[in-house]
Amino acid sequence: xxxxxxxxxxxxxxxxxxxxxxxxxxxxxxxxxxxxxxxxxxxxxxxxxxxxxxxxxxxxxxxxxxxxxxxxxxxxxxxxxxxxxxxxxxxxxxxxxxxxxxxxxxxxxxxxxxxxxxxxxxxxxxxxxxxxxxxxxxxxxxxxxxxxxxxxxxxxxxxxxxxxxxxxxxxxxxxxxxxxxxxxxxxxxxxxxxxxxxxxxxxxxxxxxxxxx
Numbered sequence: 001x002x003x004x005x006x007x008x009x010x011x012x013x014x015x016x017x018x019x020x021x022x023x024x025x026x027x028x029x030x031x032x033x034x035x036x037x038x039x040x041x042x043x044x045x046x047x048x049x050x051x052x053x054x055x056x057x058x059x060x061x062x063x064x065x066x067x068x069x070x071x072x073x074x075x076x077x078x079x080x081x082x083x084x085x086x087x088x089x090x091x092x093x094x095x096x097x098x099x100x101x102x103x104x105x106x107x108x109x110x111x112x113x114x115x116x117x118x119x120x121x122x123x124x125x126x127x128x129x130x131x132x133x134x135x136x137x138x139x140x141x142x143x144x145x146x147x148x149x150x151x152x153x154x155x156x157x158x159x160x161x162x163x164x165x166x167x168x169x170x171x172x173x174x175x176x177x178x179x180x181x182x183x184x185x186x187x188x189x190x191x192x193x194x195x196x197x198x199x200x201x202x203x204x205x206x207x208x209x210x211x212x213x
Contacts, residue, residue, distance in 0.1 A: 028066040035063025067164045078175050097172040105165045112159040
């Protein structure tokens with residue numbers, strides 16, 4: 001199977017930056033920053049939060065939705081990159097994605113563990129549930145799971161926001177295959193993917209609600 005999209009559909013010789021996409025990224029990043037810097041307070045203030053969450057200003061605290069927008073924009077940008085660079089190989093693409101995502105991922109874990117260490121040295125007693133985050137678990141097993149970035153592991157036990165990087169890394173690695181399927185089968189691939197996603201969501205919800213804990 002030839003995964004090179006160039007074999008299926010012509011692409012422009014040069015892919016320029018899109019100011020509209022950059023603007024959307026900027027807005028999404030700002031929303032994520034606002035959500036994370038205020039999550040410790042505003043969600044707990046009543047009746048303020050019960051009022052704000054039904055108003056248009058709720059957009060400024062839509063951090064999770066902004067991350068989903070990042071995923072969509074990332075897929076759009078990766079598709080342009082793969083189609084616009086006919087000389088790029090899959091290996092170079094995968095290496096580039098790992099080099100872009102993995103070092104910041106590891107750096108965030110190191111900074112988080114350094115922060116925990118400094119807080120403990122200062123006598124801070126970390127309580128599970130503070131800011132809705134569990135107590136940090138810095139064990140060899142947990143660190144190995146985070147380093148491998150595979151399987152199901154508790155991303156919230158060291159640095160909760162890294163869950164998005166984990167998903168982006170996994171999606172990036174399979175993205176050339178997804179792009180090939182989309183270009184090869186057009187709407188058929190999209191419909192099958194949408195149906196599969198809905199089926200998975202329904203099955204997951206059913207298993208969560210029906211199976212014993």
